[in-house]
Amino acid sequence: MTKVTATSDSHLSGVAIWRRIADAVRLDIVGGKLARGDKLAGEMELAERFGANRHTVRRALQALAAEGVIRTEQGRGSFVDSAKRLSYPIGRRTRFSEGLAGQASELRRQVLGTRLENASASVAAALGLVSGAKVTRLDTVSLADGRPISRATSWVVYRDFPDFAARFAGEQSTTAVFAGLGVSDYVRASTRISARHADAEETALLKLAPGAILLVSEGVDADVNGRPILYGLSRFPADLMELVV
Amino acid sequence: MTKVTATSDSHLSGVAIWRRIADAVRLDIVGGKLARGDKLAGEMELAERFGANRHTVRRALQALAAEGVIRTEQGRGSFVDSAKRLSYPIGRRTRFSEGLAGQASELRRQVLGTRLENASASVAAALGLVSGAKVTRLDTVSLADGRPISRATSWVVYRDFPDFAARFAGEQSTTAVFAGLGVSDYVRASTRISARHADAEETALLKLAPGAILLVSEGVDADVNGRPILYGLSRFPADLMELVV
């Protein structure tokens, strides 16, 4: 019906047709509609379904094959070669490693660095500080079975936890660090979720194809008295992860 | 430094540089870094910042101007011409209209249609039915101040609420329909959030630029006894909306 061509494409999307097809097919796979080992529809049928040329479909399938999502065999077809998306639970008492337990056999958190900086307007607002107040910033990448699944940045009030950066090196989890600093318990006070394209740094760190979509979760953790102790900004590849409330 | 060109672009992203620039600038605006009336950086400076040619930056600014996000004045610069993103609250007791009250002056829900169908595997699983059971499907688009902000599809068990479709025509809200059918209260039992590109139909209905990113929220509402009564799939343009947990 509506033939989507580079030329007829009404508003000139700036997103190639082959990429939209690749995204749609990948969605069926990570969303569970197609399971590992399943045979995809033929190139002709996909071309028909998306109103595109077979070459364009092939370009999309090549991209998915390069990602390791599918495998193509001449004369036989294309087959699903990867698993469902991981679910990251979001709740008042969520802890990173607990949430993903059972979904991956090996979870690892890599610390990219810590540094002392002056709170930007948004960080200050989230932590209830004046703009420019000293905060400790922590940059991490998390991996499940060796694959990067999140890029997180956290800010902690320096005045309240001057040792935060030093302690983090020796500990595996944020929970453990806070426990060592006298905060026995904390809860998620608020979470905002949005989505956007990955920038260059995120593309590199998360080993994504350029133009990949990220789910962005932005939240504040507070202690039992409701005092904000940590502001976090996490970015998840939308292809690999979904958030469960 | 890292010059991003169509040619040097490592793996051929399928997303044009002008679109990535437009997305990044729009993000600063809807994310609150730039407020209505603020002046954007000059074209030369933006070109420098993104490592692109000034022509390419101009292409991005043209796209944003066409969307109504910015306004460009010869000899003066470009200025922010739109407001912050709307926040859609997600909680156990969230109602659509209550959640957005105060953020827009006029909210409207448009019914695209209702129909009786056989539950697909995913719908059946969510509602606790056998695959193929009869369900009523309801398709809607919601608008805030005339702008489409969500595309939702809901499924209700036909056996439990045979009059659902008929009643919806006369009522404004799902809450009112359920109230008329004897369900005085219901809560959100589970929610899964993901992100992806819009397809052709969504692009048309939500009046988006092709290739736009959607936040997808998938959830089950249950009555006070925990019995699933409605399965909903909502899609929000990530440029306009964020979800707050």
Added chain:
DNA sequence: GCCCATTTGTGCGTATGTATG
């Protein structure tokens, strides 16, 4: 082995889009 339909792989020509200078 051979034929055949199906499916993927490849080559060529053309038009338009993207990005630079």
Added chain:
DNA sequence: ACATACATACGCACAAATGGG
């Protein structure tokens, strides 16, 4: 506005591999 280079998308044709009679 112009010139250049490459990417994207299409259409047609044919080659190569697979699997079933």
